[in-house]
Amino acid sequence: MAEKRLKRPRDPISLAKLIGDIATGQVKDGAEDGKDPSAIAKGRAGGLLGGKKRAETLPSKRRIEIAKKAATARWAKKSAAKEPS
Template sequence: MADRQRKRPRDPLALAKMIGDIATGQASDTEPDKRNPAAVEMGRLGGQKGGRARAERLTPEQRREIAQKAAQKRWSK
């Protein structure tokens, strides 16, 4: 698996220091990916199937209710 980019700190001063360290070569911008490749692939497969399987299982009335609720939330702001 490829290397992962390091998580950036939220603190502006810590972020500035990290960027400086990366620019000067004192720190690496990436870290090795420690996740299990087989588990990553299995999770990805499940995620690809989930939304479609749920949509096929819903009745048109249920889909309409979900869409109306989402629209109300979106436009209530």
């Protein structure tokens, strides 16, 4: 996950001072996003499993219905883009 940075000041002199402070290690260039890293990891792990588990538990007839509906939606979108109004 990308780390948030400190907000950069618009004033060039203040920006130069901040960059100098970051370069010398006086200021850490990172802002706390307030999220618990363990909760983020747990949510990601569940998300990675979700699609596979769902595919295993769905009956093949239902998976075919879902696939047909998705294909119809894709083709409808493509044909609508090609038709001149």
